[in-house]
Amino acid sequence: MTRQHYDAIVLGLGGVGSAAVLHAARRNLRVLGLEQYTPAHSRGSSHGHTRVIRKAYFEHPDYVPLLIDAYQQWSVLEEETDTRLFEQVGILQIGHPEGDVCHGVLESAREHGLPIDVLQPVDFRKQFPAVHIADHEIAVLEPQAGFLYIERAVRTQLDQAMDRGAVLQFEEPVREWRMTTNQGVSVTTDRATYVADRLIVAAGPWAERLLPPLAGHLQVLRKHLHWFACSNRHLDLNRFPVFFFETLDGEFYGFPCLDDRGLKVAEHTGGAKIERPEEDPIQVEPADLSRVEAFLSERFPGTAFRHSDHVTCFYTVTPDRHFVVDRHPQHPQVSFAAGLSGHGYKFAPSLGRALVDLAMDGQTELPIDFLHLGRLSGH
Numbered sequence: 324m325t326r327q328h329y330d331a332i333v334l335g336l337g338g339v340g341s342a343a344v345l346h347a348a349r350r351n352l353r354v355l356g357l358e359q360y361t362p363a364h365s366r367g368s369s370h371g372h373t374r375v376i377r378k379a380y381f382e383h384p385d386y387v388p389l390l391i392d393a394y395q396q397w398s399v400l401e402e403e404t405d406t407r408l409f410e411q412v413g414i415l416q417i418g419h420p421e422g423d424v425c426h427g428v429l430e431s432a433r434e435h436g437l438p439i440d441v442l443q444p445v446d447f448r449k450q451f452p453a454v455h456i457a458d459h460e461i462a463v464l465e466p467q468a469g470f471l472y473i474e475r476a477v478r479t480q481l482d483q484a485m486d487r488g489a490v491l492q493f494e495e496p497v498r499e500w501r502m503t504t505n506q507g508v509s510v511t512t513d514r515a516t517y518v519a520d521r522l523i524v525a526a527g528p529w530a531e532r533l534l535p536p537l538a539g540h541l542q543v544l545r546k547h548l549h550w551f552a553c554s555n556r557h558l559d560l561n562r563f564p565v566f567f568f569e570t571l572d573g574e575f576y577g578f579p580c581l582d583d584r585g586l587k588v589a590e591h592t593g594g595a596k597i598e599r600p601e602e603d604p605i606q607v608e609p610a611d612l613s614r615v616e617a618f619l620s621e622r623f624p625g626t627a628f629r630h631s632d633h634v635t636c637f638y639t640v641t642p643d644r645h646f647v648v649d650r651h652p653q654h655p656q657v658s659f660a661a662g663l664s665g666h667g668y669k670f671a672p673s674l675g676r677a678l679v680d681l682a683m684d685g686q687t688e689l690p691i692d693f694l695h696l697g698r699l700s701g702h
């Protein structure tokens with residue numbers, strides 16, 4: 324057994340952990356990142372080509388300042404590395420005007436002065452003839468929104484962290500961590516035990532196993548992403564935005580056609596609860612596929628689609644569907660982000676920064692108080 328000493332260890336190198344190692348390296352910390360799989364693998368929550376990024380946040384206006392920070396950090400990373408990570412194609416959000424989504428978007432936009440276009444059905448049909456909107460619905464278009472290329476972003480963050488001196492080790496699962504007698508942390512894998520002053524846990528669907536205070540607060544849900552090839556060029560990148568529908572049958576969202584696989588579409592609601600993500604089969608569930616196909620035929624009625632690809636991915640959800648970003652209640656040397664509830668990727672650079680600052684300094688300038696752990700047990 325070898326023992327090496329670091330300022331901080333980051334456990335898990337998905338979207339958030341890769342951002343954390345980069346932020347730690349930017350702070351000139353001696354940082355070790357440990358990941359059980361390969362870089363930008365497809366067994367966790369940060370794969371599937373693209374993720375939505377938007378600012379007028381229907382989930383809660385308190386996320387908007389974090390999003391402003393995240394937008395800025397994604398842009399810095401793009402400039403530093405000359406890599407395209409973000410496509411600003413806008414997002415169409417469609418639903419009942421009093422529903423959670425459109426109402427929430429407008430509330431966040433109003434509170435934070437964000438630009439939004441509200442389209443009534445008659446105008447919407449002229450602008451987006453391929454899409455069906457019901458008479459009782461409205462569409463809100465957020466032009467600053469778009470999507471991120473997610474595996475590319477994870478790799479870019481990891482490469483940048485390594486260039487700045489971070490030590491990153493893959494295919495090395497962490498078996499346990501514990502406090503040392505001198506208030507440090509030791510982390511044990513099959514290969515070695517590592518010692519650090521601080522630990523940052525960004526373990527996605529595996530968070531509850533590594534963080535006992537989260538026990539009983541998280542559920543891991545299996546989610547499916549589907550691609551559908553089509554010949555409707557109006558749905559191509561730069562002609563069609565990201566879309567999110569709140570319907571009476573559930574919430575469905577998707578991305579314009581980026582390649583031969585076509586439109587990417589998924590259901591945001593639902594999802595089967597699972598216990599062991601590492602053993603979960605990657606296969607189409609016919610009931611899920613039929614719901615997505617029914618959505619497509621209702622909302623894109625004139626376009627013929629052919630199912631062309633599929634992946635599964637995991638949401639790790641809290642009871643209130645808001646993230647938990649905090650320090651460990653018994654061990655303040657340990658910070659963690661968990662329960663990102665199917666909407667966390669866009670925040671990765673901000674969460675990575677907050678986690679490093681919390682672990683190293685005990686505080687962060689980022690406004691994350693509303694995401695504290697205590698709320699889950701009523702404190």
Ligand SMILES: Cc1cc2nc3c(=O)[nH]c(=O)nc-3n(C[C@H](O)[C@H](O)[C@H](O)COP(=O)(O)OP(=O)(O)OC[C@H]3O[C@@H](n4cnc5c(N)ncnc54)[C@H](O)[C@@H]3O)c2cc1C
Nearest residue numbers: 335337338339359367368369375497527636663667668669
């Ligand atoms: C289908 C789907 C669609 C989504 N859509 C959006 C969207 O449009 N916009 C958005 O913002 N968000 C979206 N999300 C949510 C977002 O993708 C996640 O919140 C985010 O990717 C979580 O990142 P993470 O780093 O916390 O988790 P992960 O990416 O799962 O990373 C955790 C890492 O920790 C590693 N790990 C765990 N345990 C150990 C261990 N013991 N030892 C070593 N390594 C370990 C894992 O292998 C993994 O690599 C979506 C999620 C899914 C599944």
